[in-house]
Amino acid sequence: MQLHRLMIVALIAFALLGSPASKAAINASGLGADYDATKTNVTFKIYSSRASRIELFLYSSASGTQEKARRVMTLGTGGVWSLTIPVATLGGYGVTGTVYYGYRAWGPNWPYNAGWTKGSALGFASDVDAAGNRFNPNKLLVDPYARELSHDPLTPTMSNGTVYASGALYRNQDTGSVAPKAIVIAPDTVLTGTKPTRALKDDIIYEVHVRGLTMNDTSIAAAYRGTYKGAGLKAAYLAGLGVTAVEFLPLQETQNDTNELVPTDTAGDNYWGYMTLGFFAPDRRYAYDKAPGGPTKEFKAMVKAFHDKGIKVLIDVVYNHTGEGGVWNPADKTTYNIYGMRGLDNPTYYSLTADRQSSWDNTGVGGNYNTRNLVAQNLIVDSLAYWRNTLGVDGYRYDLASVLGNSCEHGCFNYDKLDPNTALNRIVRELPPRPAAGGTGADHVAEPWAIGGNSYQVGNFPAGWAEWNGSYRDTMRPLQNRLGSVAVTPGQLASRVAGSSDLYGDDGRRPWHSVNFITAHDGFTLKDLYSCNGKNNNQPWPMGPSDGGEDHNVSWDQGGIAADQRKAARNGMALMMLSGGVPMIVGGDEALRGINCNNNPYNLDSSANWLDWTWSAAESNFQAFAKGMMTFRKAHPALRPLNFYSGSDNNGNVMEQLRWFKPDGGVADGAYMGNANNHALAWRIDGSEFGDTASAIYVAHNAWSAQVNFTLPWPGTGKSWYRVTDTCNWAEGATQVRAPGLEDAVGGESTVYGVCGRGTLLLIAK
Structure with a gap:
């Protein structure tokens, strides 16, 4: 029955992935x-299925001036509006060099009136109509x-x-001279290097803010700190640490x-x-070269810097x-x-309430993007492909990725x-995942939850998706x-450790x-x-203040x-590195970075929230520990x-690749594994099953507050156990994780090893 179910799942997965011939062209309309x-x-x-008129506005500068x-625009098939202008004609308008542009659109709730001028209400019918349209030609789009x-903005x-804003107080305010402008950029020749083809299973992920990575780093020229260029200069450090993505x-x-x-004001x-x-658009604030085209070229150069060190960029x-x-x-x-998008085609790009008058909000930050709509999906896939290919x-x-699984558009949410x-x-289907054993393809990692409805979906994403495993954290x-x-x-x-x-x-x-x-x-x-015993977010700058937080x-x-x-902290780091799955650490965690118990520093663009590169002896020792693990x-x-370790059913059955042990050396049976009063567990992984240089790996974790003695299992014929690390305080130091060949001899089968309260032991057989 189980085999039959897995066959059905596999067939469904194959159907969803589709064949290469079924893939839609990337940006087929050339938007x-x-x-x-x-x-x-x-x-x-540009696309709009509901506009009755769209005008292109051309500018010679980013702000402070009116259009040239x-x-x-001309409406063609499929809701695509287009216009081709010779560069010579642009020059005749006074648009030379960089081309800045934006759009104004009219539609059912604000029909075009030939007498309309910027800042007028001519043609206005309503801010929103029954269909959810929110056209307003006073807003440059x-x-x-x-x-x-x-x-x-x-x-x-x-x-x-x-x-x-729209609404009675604001609808007639014109934004042309102040609104952000799109920039026409020409193709460049900057290379992004050779992409790593490493399997996701072999990655160690380092999550970090590109600005926060280097803003405090005095080893980098001041002008480059907080930029893509500065981040690229940290590629060697991250590679040396052991980071692969x-x-x-x-x-x-x-x-x-x-x-x-x-x-000092975070509001x-x-x-x-x-x-x-x-x-x-790569955010130009993170570019040293902020001139038009500069952020794109600098970002690509950063990617190459990481690729040259074998590091993926996610x-x-x-x-x-x-x-x-x-x-x-x-x-x-x-x-x-x-x-x-709201002024171009609101019901296409956003999920609305059933009456189309308001946003449908499953994100807690204003309203859902309409991930069910084909055109809105095009933008997602086209932009993903641009970041990958170009x-x-x-x-x-993917942030709050369960919203991407919404199977309805307006007045509802249903993950399927x-x-x-x-x-x-x-x-x-259109951006194929990287194969299990490595190769070309994209790594897709979901944050598998949102807010409300059936949006908490840890473990329930379709084939091709990895997930942030919230259950790992919560265990x-x-x-x-x-x-x-x-x-x-x-x-x-055991379930979390085994994958x-x-x-x-x-x-x-x-x-x-x-993940x-x-x-x-x-x-x-x-x-x-x-x-920290709890959050402390209402602190003065630079540690706060921040609102919200779990x-x-x-x-x-x-x-x-x-x-x-x-x-x-050593236990947490060690357990992540010793667990099946893909470990992810936060930038600075390798050196015990803290922000004084602020657990929601989303608004702190401050020295306290940037990574600190001046370490104490204890922080340096921890960095050495993290690197060693x-x-x-x-x-x-x-x-x-x-694949999952064979036989790791957590019920005491004989296991080929992984076996769980009680502290006394006996195999941990179902009764032991299911008893929450037991707080010590050991496991032995048979390395020979994986072509490992160590014939066996042994881990003992003691969650009790006092020492627990562990009786060691068989290390293999002619082998003894050697200590790689012991997270207990007595072993703390720069060499707490022993390098190969420098491990400490412990003994053979039946040797008793005392693991301190809340400690973790790692041995290999040699």
Whole structure:
């Protein structure tokens, strides 16, 4: 019966992935603005199925001036409006060099009136009509396919956000001279290097903010700190640490130009960047070269720097909502920001309530992007392909990814992983995942939850998708920090260590579909998880203030004992590196970076939230520990299984590759594994099954507060056990993780080893 079920799942997965011939062409309509091959003409194309008129506005500068020309677009097939203009004609308009542009659109709720002028109400019928249209020609609109943007809606010299709003108070305010402009950029010759083809199972992911990575790094020239160029200069460090994939927080254009306007005032600041304004445009704030075309070229050069060190570049992408946000006041359905997609085709690009008058919000940040709509999906797939094919990235982490699985458009939300018409399944169909054993393809990693409805979907994404395994975090944290108050059985620990077969093994996926993490950007750092009893977000600059933040952190300060805090962090790092799946650490966690218990620093573009590169002796020792554990993981394929360990059913059955043990050396049976009163577990992995240099690996974890003696199992014929590391405080130091050949002899079968309270032991057989 189980085999039959897996065959059905496999057939469904094959149908969803489809054959190469079934894939749609990337950006088949040629949307955006592009030079022709001879650079003598520029063609502008934009989509709107509901507009009655669209005009192209051309500018010679980014802001502060009026347009040089306005031209009426022509509606063709499929809702695509287009216009080709010779470069010579642009020059005649006074648009030479960089071409800045935007659109104005009319539609059913605001029909075109020949007498309309900028800032007038001629033609106005309503801010929103029964179909959900929100056209307003007073708002200059950004091209959703713009390759770069000139600036953010709000800047240090333009802080009046009301000009972008609809509604009675704001609808007639014209935005032409202040709004962001799309930029026409020509193809460049900057290379992105050779993409790594490493299997995802063999990766160690380092999640970090591109600006925060280097802003505090005095080894980098001041002008390069916080930039793509500066980030590329850290490739050698990350490769030396053992990182194989860097995962950057959002790099697509977002509202952050005003972050430093008043450095100590965090109101309205956006550091993380989860409010996308342009899905194709690298954020120019992170570029040393901010001239038009500069951010694109500099980003590509950064990618090459990482590729040259064998490191993949993954980017965090946000396709569940956009920077246009939601309603200003829930009691007033008329007032919304109109920057781009909302003013072009609101019901196409956004999920709306059943009456089409409001946004449908499953994200908590304003309203859902309409991931069910084919045209809206086109933008997702086209932009992903652009970042892969042109900008060189290797994969993506998808924010609130269950929204991509929505199977309905308006007035509802329903996640359905088997529906072939969701964005989820279209993405993996048209941007094929990397094969299990490595090769060409993209790495797709989902944050498998959103807000409300059936959006919590850990373990329930379709074939081709890896996931942030929230259950891994939610097991490891209480295991270490809630002994006696939260029940965690040895079996639960075993399931997470062995790759979470309970989540991924029932539908044909594998251990490496689980991205294992204990901390992430949106929560405590590793240090603070084991140093704080609760969040402390209402602090003065630069540690705060920040609003929001999770109240249920499962954190603990280890009784205020600094040495025990470091020990707990070593346990967390060690368990991630010794677990089946793909480990992910947060930038700075390798050196015990802390932000004084602020667990929601989304708005802190501050020195406290940037990585610190000046380390104390304890921080340097921890960095050496993290590096040692990464090195050990990379050296032992038994820790990176392609498939689930054979026989690891957590019920005491005979196992070929993995066996669980009680402290007394006996095999841990089902009764032991299911008893939450048991807080010590050991396991032996047969390395010979994986061609490992170590014939066996042994791990003992003691979650009790006092020492537990472990009786060691058979190490193999003619072998003895050697200690690689012991996380206990007595062993703390720069060489706590022994290099190959320097391991400490422990003994053979039946040797008794005392593991301190809340400690972890790692042995290999030699």
